[in-house]
Amino acid sequence: MAGYTPATDREQAEMLAQVGVDSIEELFAQIPEEVRLDRPLNLPDGMSESEVYRFLAGLADTNLDAERIPSFLGAGMYDHYVPAIVEAIISRSEFLTPYTPYQPEVSQGGLQVMFEFQTAMSEITGLPVSNAGLYEGPSAAASAAYLAMGQTRRTGLVASRGLHPHSRETLATHAVGFGATLTEVGLEDGLTSGEELEAAVTDETAAVFLQNPNFLGAVEDIAALGEAVKAKGALLIVQVDPMTLGILRPPGECGADIAFGEGQPLGNRLDFGGPSFGFFCAKEEYIRKMPGRIAGETEDVDGRRGFVLALQTREQHIRREKATSNICTAQALNALAGMVHLAWLGKQGFVELGELMARRTAYARQVIGSLDGYELLHDAPVVREFAVRSDRAVEELLPLGDESEGPAPRLPVYPLGRDYPEYEDSFLVAITENRSVDEIGWLAHMLEHGQAGWGEHIHEHDEAGNPVAGAAQ
Amino acid sequence: MTLAEASYPEDLKYHPEHDWARIEGDEATLGITWYAQDSLGEVVFFEGPEVGSEVSKDQPYAEVESVKAVSDVVAPVSGEVIAVNESLSDAPEAINADPYETGWLVKVRLSDPSEADSLMDAAAYAASLE
Amino acid sequence: MSEPTLTETPQQADRATTIYEKSVPGRRAAQLPPLGEGVEETPLDQLIPAHLLREEPAGLPEISEPEIIRHYNRLSRRNFDLDTGFYPLGSCTMKYNPRLNERVAALPGHAKLHPATDPADAQGALQLMYLLQESLAEITGLPTVSLQPSAGSQGELAGLLLTRAYHADRGRNPSKVLTPDTAHGTNPASVTMAGYEVVKVATNEQGGVDVEDLKAKIDDDVACLMLTNPNTLGVFDENIAEIASLVHETGALLYYDGANLNAIMGQARPGDMGFDIVHVNLHKSFSQPHGGGGPGAGPIAVSERVEPFIPRPQVVRIEGGEEEFYDLDYDRPKSIGRLRGFQGNFGVFVRSLAYILSLGGxxxxxxxxxxxxxxxxxxxxxxxxxxxxxxxxxxxxxxxxxxxxxxxxxxxxxxxxxxxxxxxxxxxxxxxxxxxxxxxxxxxxxxxxxxxxxxxxxxxxxxxxxxxxxxxxxxxxxxxxxxxxxxxxxxxxxxxxxxxxxxxx
Known part of the structure; x- marks a missing residue:
């Protein structure tokens, strides 16, 4: 049993003597007998470090991760190459183990990272104000809705069906508490219907939610769609994929009031869905309505430059029931990973990565769209993800092998049926710099010929977690 | 910054929630007292009402913020807002430095001038702080 | 006034410089892989209409890799951290963060597993989540756990939305939530976001809930009482049984803020005290590193009557056939829905389960x-x-x-x-x-x-x-x-x- 506790029996006795009691049990006397647990917890006995490692490594080994099979899964989280320095930096105790920077004099590192991160997110979204991070992408949609409702004193929320289904569901969940109504606007040829949007936005609309590229991968004309939104005095809120902003016109230049999104593509592991970070950028006028932490620059008593948490009166620990949000975590470590990744890509690399994705995706789209039995779901321009319609049921083409002995591995593409019954026969294919031309060829082969030969791209790990044979990376 | 010395001018009327009113005919200028700004600390932001909105006696109509506190400002009298002190958006510190002159918050047109009768004079307010 | 005369320390003399100020045009770190054979270097505006493209590159730093490492190492030394010294921050449970947990979370089978992986190919991950659900259920004394909430504050909001759904299902629509005046600020903030009105309950001379004040304030219009026990004064409320019965008599629910669970693991359980909904901060009692302000996770444990409403999807174990199968259950018609994307902060779950397995009951x-x-x-x-x-x-x-x-x-x-x-x-x-x-x-x-x-x-x-x-x-x-x-x-x-x-x- 590893309690990580230093107190020896002798020290415990000394401490009890100081307190003036005979046993630790006496200290628990204030818990009434009727609610005391009168038995040990029904959990396994503690294990040694090596046993815990082996057990959890054994579980990990049964997962088909992106190092063992070329993953074309996306839908908001992507298998990008995370540079080695990210891990080196975020593993440092000084970043890993502090709490929120409540004592700024000894938290300058973390606070300056927040300041740099805010600057980077402002730059990539083209909006002047950024917070230091939120939980993750879809819940940031709810934060944006809360801001918009407070700002406009209206209760209508309108969302394109191109907005991530998890964002739409999260909005619907929160709308019950906010007292909001949520209306959806449909897609036409892969893009948000301008006509439906115009009809849906009324004088009661607080905000309109769009996504770029949208969930089907299509690049929307945000500025054009935004006109109807502005005309009614509603806020234009856009969810963006940060990795596409090297090449796409930033939301701030398209009239967006707020841009938010899922930060995982920036420096964060897939981690089966989290933790990652959300980002939240806005026009200057919303600075005092923003959710979450914000770092600001200032000086110390001797005139040295320094950083503090700014505008804290927005937050729950001061404004309590009137706070702009209940959120108190900035996902600081995940945001740091994002910042390091962005610094590593740098001004040029960030553009180059966007270009690389757009070109390889165009290639993959052409290859897969021309396979027998498949066609593109839409022809709209894309950056890194596209939707394909199949003549066969998607459920039928996914299993990579004979299923008579139990489930076979699945082809790692994203079936659209659960989120979009209208596209039940379609799936998404996502491309990153990690997906080589070879692997795109493998995907095409699998789609065309089904089960034969799939094994050559599934890799084994050794004990240290390194792929054994010809890994995808 | 030098903060003003404690003072409660004789020509003002006071509300127990530490607000003052300077009544001139059917109009009044409103603000917070020396005591209120001193308890709050350095004011960093003033969020006022809009011109044309109504304020009601004993009800909050604005917020003043220091670094780590937010305080509602309560109206000592009722009326329609006819002016908001715009200079406070750039220099909220006037509320600390000069709470009765440059640090005024809003001007209102009184809807019920008789309400002023229920307010305290300077001596009574100062005594209430003892 | 006196003040020790001090010369600047070397660290103080080294003034803060941001990574943007270290940028030099033309420098870079990243080298990207080649496009690949057969992929054409098509001009971008032939792929995407020019008016949808960015005109100027985003203002990111231009900096070499060695300079990035130096910059962030230098920043790291401007932080105080738990591995360096005593950190007795009340209500934050700054306990040691075992490095084993970091190692197992980083295994590719965990770290590189896409969240949309078909359950058939993520059995280990789903089993891990299931084991954590079961462990937290035992520790809190409540039958069902949802791991989805991203943090304690999101757990609170989830709990309040569950409360709303629970009452709505019974045709009720109470408007108020009671919280003690000692509550964490997130409590009232979450209450407002869930559309409820906050009503404060006073504290008695022992530091617990003032039961007389509670009696005066509780009525049919109260949806729930949110409590932290032990509370933020570090005191266990001895009247908890009476409080629970007062709350339940009116049809309201009892919510437990698990921020202080580290005091009572294996000693007493919120479920046994009569709580219906509990959120657990995995970054407090279960050793997830705080990371300078996140990540964390705020799973919720609920009683049987609240179970139909928990967020979806839920990890379930399906028995039958030769062996069990772990799945994501979306078919929960009364669920409040999603609070976030995918399945929650899985990386945090790995660390917390590693901690629970290491310590055991x-x-x-x-x-x-x-x-x-x-x-x-x-x-x-x-x-x-x-x-x-x-x-x-x-x-x-x-x-x-x-x-x-x-x-x-x-x-x-x-x-x-x-x-x-x-x-x-x-x-x-x-x-x-x-x-x-x-x-x-x-x-x-x-x-x-x-x-x-x-x-x-x-x-x-x-x-x-x-x-x-x-x-x-x-x-x-x-x-x-x-x-x-x-x-x-x-x-x-x-x-x-x-x-x-x-x-x-």
Missing amino acids: DGLSEASRLAVLNANYLKSRMSEGRSGKYLPVAFDRHCMHEFVLSGAPMKKELGLKTLDLAKRLLDFGFHPPTVYFPLLVDEALMVEPVETEAKEHLDAFAEAIEKILEEAEGDPAIAQNAPYTTPVRRLDEVAATRNPRIRQA
Whole structure:
């Protein structure tokens, strides 16, 4: 049993003597007998470090991760190459183990990272104000809705069906508490219907939610769609994929009031869905309505430059029931990973990565769209993800092998049926710099010929977690 | 910054929630007292009402913020807002430095001038702080 | 006024420079892979219409890889952290973060698993989540756990939305939520976001809920009572059974803020006390590193009657056939829906399960016992000497895992505010306790020493406080102007908020 506790029996006795009691049990006397647990917890006995490692490594080994099979899964989280320095930096105790920077004099590192991160997110979204991070992408949609409702004193929320289904569901969940109504606007040829949007936005609309590229991968004309939104005095809120902003016109230049999104593509592991970070950028006028932490620059008593948490009166620990949000975590470590990744890509690399994705995706789209039995779901321009319609049921083409002995591995593409019954026969294919031309060829082969030969791209790990044979990376 | 010395001018009327009113005919200028700004600390932001909105006696109509506190400002009298002190958006510190002159918050047109009768004079307010 | 004459430390002399200021046009770190054979270097505007493209590159730094490492290593040294020193931040449970947990979370099977992976190919991940659900159910004494909420605050909001769904299902629509005046600020903020009105309940002389005030305020229009037990004063509410029955009699639910669970693991369970909904902070009791402000996770445990409403998807185990199969269950018609994307902060789940497996049931129970011993020992040490005189314990009795001191006498007699004491502690190499919370206690200091701290650190902390108070008896200005040795000294927070500069100009 590893309690990580230093107190020896002798020290415990000394401490009890100081307190003036005979046993630790006496200290628990204030818990009434009727609610005391009168038995040990029904959990396994503690294990040694090596046993815990082996057990959890054994579980990990049964997962088909992106190092063992070329993953074309996306839908908001992507298998990008995370540079080695990210891990080196975020593993440092000084970043890993502090709490929120409540004592700024000894938290300058973390606070300056927040300041740099805010600057980077402002730059990539083209909006002047950024917070230091939120939980993750879809819940940031709810934060944006809360801001918009407070700002406009209206209760209508309108969302394109191109907005991530998890964002739409999260909005619907929160709308019950906010007292909001949520209306959806449909897609036409892969893009948000301008006509439906115009009809849906009324004088009661607080905000309109769009996504770029949208969930089907299509690049929307945000500025054009935004006109109807502005005309009614509603806020234009856009969810963006940060990795596409090297090449796409930033939301701030398209009239967006707020841009938010899922930060995982920036420096964060897939981690089966989290933790990652959300980002939240806005026009200057919303600075005092923003959710979450914000770092600001200032000086110390001797005139040295320094950083503090700014505008804290927005937050729950001061404004309590009137706070702009209940959120108190900035996902600081995940945001740091994002910042390091962005610094590593740098001004040029960030553009180059966007270009690389757009070109390889165009290639993959052409290859897969021309396979027998498949066609593109839409022809709209894309950056890194596209939707394909199949003549066969998607459920039928996914299993990579004979299923008579139990489930076979699945082809790692994203079936659209659960989120979009209208596209039940379609799936998404996502491309990153990690997906080589070879692997795109493998995907095409699998789609065309089904089960034969799939094994050559599934890799084994050794004990240290390194792929054994010809890994995808 | 030098903060003003404690003072409660004789020509003002006071509300127990530490607000003052300077009544001139059917109009009044409103603000917070020396005591209120001193308890709050350095004011960093003033969020006022809009011109044309109504304020009601004993009800909050604005917020003043220091670094780590937010305080509602309560109206000592009722009326329609006819002016908001715009200079406070750039220099909220006037509320600390000069709470009765440059640090005024809003001007209102009184809807019920008789309400002023229920307010305290300077001596009574100062005594209430003892 | 006197102030020690100090020359700048080397670290202070090294002024803050941002990564943008280190940028040199033309420098770079990243080398990307080639496009690949057959992929054409098509001009971008032939792929995407020009008016949808960015015209100027985003203003990111231009910097080489060695300079990036140096920059962030240098920044890291401007942080105080738990691995360096004692961090008794009340209500935050700053316990040791085992490195084993980092190692297992980083295994590719966990770290590189896409969240949309078909359950058939993610059996290990789903089994891991299932085991954590079961473990938390046992620890909290409630049958069902949803791991989805991203943090305690999101767990709270989830709990309140569950409360709303629970009442709506019974055709009720109460409008109020009761919280004690000692509650964490997230409680009232979450209540408002869930569309409820906050009603405060007073605290009695023992530091618990004032039952008479509760009786006066509870009626049919109350949806739930949110409690932290032990509460933010470090006191276990002895009237919990009576409180629970009062709340349940009106049809309301009882919500448990699990921020202080570290006091009672294996000793008492919220479910057995009558709570219907509990959120658990995995970054507190279950050792997920705080990361300078996240990530964490805030799973919720619920009673049987609340179970139909929990967020979806839920990890379930399906028996049958040759072996069990773990799946994601979306078919939950009464569910409040999603609170976020995908399945939650899985990486946090790996670390917390590793911690639970390492300690086992007995170990968790022992952790709480030693956390309570450490807190009472330090409280006892601090009740003596000058700290006893200037920093009396609020609600003095045996505490649970933390205790609250009042700096009011120190302020009155020495002219030292709690803030001054906190800043002077920085010069002694300690992270200060939580200050100015709970609001109920004047000049509050909230101390949580946790079980992983050795006795000598508790002693050293008590001695440092004693020394600071002694120093202040002679010359309070020393603490009033502290700190002196930190990378920067006291910062102008007024300027930072009056004219916020929140990004590089």
